[in-house]
Amino acid sequence: MAGRKKRITATGKSGEDLAVKYLETHGYRILDRNFTTDIGEVDIFATDERTLISVEVKSRLSLDYGTPAEAVGYQKVKKISQVTSQYIKKYRLNGVPVRFDVIEVYLNDRTVNHIINAFDSYHNCRT
Numbered sequence: 001m002a003g004r005k006k007r008i009t010a011t012g013k014s015g016e017d018l019a020v021k022y023l024e025t026h027g028y029r030i031l032d033r034n035f036t037t038d039i040g041e042v043d044i045f046a047t048d049e050r051t052l053i054s055v056e057v058k059s060r061l062s063l064d065y066g067t068p069a070e071a072v073g074y075q076k077v078k079k080i081s082q083v084t085s086q087y088i089k090k091y092r093l094n095g096v097p098v099r100f101d102v103i104e105v106y107l108n109d110r111t112v113n114h115i116i117n118a119f120d121s122y123h124n125c126r127t
Contacts, residue, residue: 015058016059028047030045031046032044033045039079040083043056044103050097054080054101056076056100058072060106061107068105069113069115077100077119080100084098099116100118100120101117103115
C-alpha cells in the first residue's frame with residue numbers, strides 16, 4: 001500500500017509541475033502552491049493580475065477511472081471554496097474577484113486541459 005501512495009503522490013506532483021508551467025506560459029503569476037489549512041488544500045493560487053484564481057489540478061495516467069475533472073465532486077468543490085475563503089482572509093484580499101479553475105493533466109502524453117471557471121463555488125457546482 002505504501003508504494004501505491006508514493007506513486008499517487010509522485011503523479012500528483014508531476015501533474016502540478018506541468019500545470020504551473022502551463023499557467024506561467026499563458027501569462028499567469030503563481031502566488032502559492034499547496035496552500036493547506038485544517039479544512040484541506042488548494043493546489044495552486046494564481047493571478048492574471050485582475051483575478052485570484054484557485055486551481056485544482058487532477059492528473060491521470062489513463063482514463064480507466066474517468067476524466068480528471070470528474071474527480072472534482074461536490075465535497076471537493078466545497079473544500080476548495082472554504083480553503084479559498086481562508087486564503088482571502090489570511091492575505092486580506094476581500095473584494096478581489098475570484099475564479100475557480102480545474103486543470104486536467106494527462107501524464108501519458110503530457111497534455112493539459114485548462115477548464116476556466118469550472119465552478120462558481122460549492123453552492124453553484126457545475127460538476
